[in-house]
Amino acid sequence: xxxxxxxxxxxxxxxxxxxxxxxxxxxxxxxxxxxxxxxxxxxxxxxxxxxxxxxxxxxxxxxxxxxxxxxxxxxxxxxxxxxxxxxxxxxxxxxxxxxxxxxxxxxxxxxxxxxxxxxxx
Amino acid sequence: xxxxxxxxxxxxxxxxxxxxxxxxxxxxxxxxxxxxxxxxxxxxxxxxxxxxxxxxxxxxxxxxxxxxxxxxxxxxxxxxxxxxxxxxxxxxxxxxxxxxxxxxxxxxxxxxxxxxxxxxxxxxxxxxxxxxxxxxxxxxxxxxxxxxxxxxxxxxxxxxxxxxxxxxxxxxxxxxxxxxxxxxxxxxxxxxxxxxxxxxxxxxxxxxxxxxxxxxxxxxxxxxxxxxxxxxxxxxxxxxxxxxxxxxxxxxxxxxxxxxxxxxxxxxxxxxxxxxxxxxxxxxxxxxxxxxxxxxxxxxxxxxxxxxxxxxxxxxxxxxxxxxxxxxxxxxxxxxxxxxxxxxxxxxxxxxxxxxxxxxxxxxxxxxxxxxxxxxxxxxx
Numbered sequence: 001x002x003x004x005x006x007x008x009x010x011x012x013x014x015x016x017x018x019x020x021x022x023x024x025x026x027x028x029x030x031x032x033x034x035x036x037x038x039x040x041x042x043x044x045x046x047x048x049x050x051x052x053x054x055x056x057x058x059x060x061x062x063x064x065x066x067x068x069x070x071x072x073x074x075x076x077x078x079x080x081x082x083x084x085x086x087x088x089x090x091x092x093x094x095x096x097x098x099x100x101x102x103x104x105x106x107x108x109x110x111x112x113x114x115x116x117x118x119x120x121x
Numbered sequence: 122x123x124x125x126x127x128x129x130x131x132x133x134x135x136x137x138x139x140x141x142x143x144x145x146x147x148x149x150x151x152x153x154x155x156x157x158x159x160x161x162x163x164x165x166x167x168x169x170x171x172x173x174x175x176x177x178x179x180x181x182x183x184x185x186x187x188x189x190x191x192x193x194x195x196x197x198x199x200x201x202x203x204x205x206x207x208x209x210x211x212x213x214x215x216x217x218x219x220x221x222x223x224x225x226x227x228x229x230x231x232x233x234x235x236x237x238x239x240x241x242x243x244x245x246x247x248x249x250x251x252x253x254x255x256x257x258x259x260x261x262x263x264x265x266x267x268x269x270x271x272x273x274x275x276x277x278x279x280x281x282x283x284x285x286x287x288x289x290x291x292x293x294x295x296x297x298x299x300x301x302x303x304x305x306x307x308x309x310x311x312x313x314x315x316x317x318x319x320x321x322x323x324x325x326x327x328x329x330x331x332x333x334x335x336x337x338x339x340x341x342x343x344x345x346x347x348x349x350x351x352x353x354x355x356x357x358x359x360x361x362x363x364x365x366x367x368x369x370x371x372x373x374x375x376x377x378x379x380x381x382x383x384x385x386x387x388x389x390x391x392x393x394x395x396x397x398x399x400x401x402x403x404x405x406x407x408x409x410x411x412x413x414x415x416x417x418x419x420x421x422x423x424x425x426x427x428x429x430x431x432x433x434x435x436x437x438x439x440x441x442x443x444x445x446x447x448x449x450x451x452x453x454x455x456x457x458x459x460x461x462x463x464x465x466x467x468x469x470x471x472x473x474x475x476x477x478x479x480x481x482x483x484x485x486x487x488x489x490x491x492x493x494x495x496x497x498x499x500x501x502x
Contacts, residue, residue, distance in 0.1 A: 010288060010292070012292045012296075013288070013291060013292055013295065016292070016295045016296055016299065017295070019299070019304070020295075020299060020304060023304055054284055082284075083283070083284045083287035083288050083291060084283075084284055085283075086334075086338075087347065087392065103287070104287065104288070104291035104295075105287040105290050105291045105294060105327045105330075106327070108294065108295065108298040109295050109298060109299055109304075110298070110302060
């Protein structure tokens with residue numbers, strides 16, 4: 001079973017996505033902020049990470065930077081899933097090593113799952 | 122004797138003439154001097170009241186003249202500036218190094234931004250002058266710290282506002298979609314119909330926020346983010362793909378009449394150009410309702426530019442509204458009732474995008490018969 005880590009501070013969004021993924025046979029692991037996110041990338045070794053950018057404490061960009069600098073986890077693919085979406089943010093995210101940048105309001109849960117499947121294959 | 126008298130008389134007359142000539146010259150000189158003083162006072166008054174910092178350097182780069190605002194901008198007294206080499210300027214409170222480095226590098230600078238410290242951002246221009254005997258450089262310093270601060274605050278505000286508004290809308294979108302997809306159990310057709318309508322209202326709201334974001338960014342003037350050389354055909358094909366479902370649903374016949382040969386590439390910001398084409402295509406689809414709906418997109422080459430054309434046989438634009446078509450929040454009288462979706466920002470945004478590519482946009486329209494929009498993009502920008 002593929003393991004997906006969702007780093008998202010909004011409870012409702014986190015649970016919706018978790019539910020969708022579980023119903024499709026994924027193992028969804030949840031983290032509510034950047035600190036917990038980093039920790040779980042290490043301890044849970046997920047197959048893919050969905051990362052929000054505006055988070056309490058360390059933000060998503062910092063999580064991304066930390067993850068990419070740590071040789072133990074820098075291979076884990078990270079997809080940014082945020083409601084930021086200006087060119088500067090997208091460029092920064094991709095430059096820091098994110099696989100893709102999805103604007104939450106522009107994707108349905110199914111479309112997000114499709115993206116995940118694409119990267120897992 | 123008589124001869125001598127005559128001679129004297131003659132000389133005296135000559136002398137008188139010379140005297141009056143001298144007096145004339147003297148008068149002229151006096152007048153010229155007064156004029157020069159007046160000119161000088163005028164120039165000084167201009168310099169003294171100039172809100173920008175102004176430095177006049179001689180050809181050895183010694184500061185000859187400054188406007189009072191230089192003292193305020195550089196936090197330094199006149200005595201420590203005048204008569205010194207501009208490269209040796211210093212201030213206890215500020216690090217003037219970045220400014221000096223720029224001035225050393227080039228004689229002619231046009232509105233170069235220099236960050237002195239976190240709070241002081243200067244825009245510097247300089248140009249050399251040569252009045253024959255008098256050579257030197259004129260340096261103008263303009264304080265843009267406040268402008269930049271306001272711009273930064275605005276960008277941050279827009280970005281945060283967009284984020285804050287999008288988050289609850291995402292939650293609505295996701296949950297509605299999951300219910301509609303049957304992820305949490307079966308729903309009956311009536312429920313489905315209602316939820317679908319709610320879903321599209323929510324999509325509209327998301328779209329509106331995007332439009333507002335785009336408008337704000339256009340008005341910030343830095344909308345062309347990534348100009349690249351590419352084929353316009355590709356952008357059109359991608360846009361058509363994005364509308365595939367809508368086109369199928371609307372049962373409108375949409376054709377892209379490609380030319381046999383590939384046109385030369387143009388310099389465009391793909392994201393923005395795609396937005397412009399999306400807007401035009403979206404309008405054509407929205408306002409072409411008949412069963413025999415036809416939309417044709419084509420490209421044409423003019424000697425120095427490429428022309429994009431999108432022709433529909435839709436409802437058209439009433440003649441008396443042709444003038445206002447590109448203004449912000451404009452919506453045609455004939456479509457407000459028919460098609461409630463639309464922010465009145467699409468064509469405004471599109472025009473701005475085309476113009477920031479140094480292109481032109483125009484249209485032809487007959488109410489009831491259809492509309493054709495054109496835009497041209499120059500090959501050389």
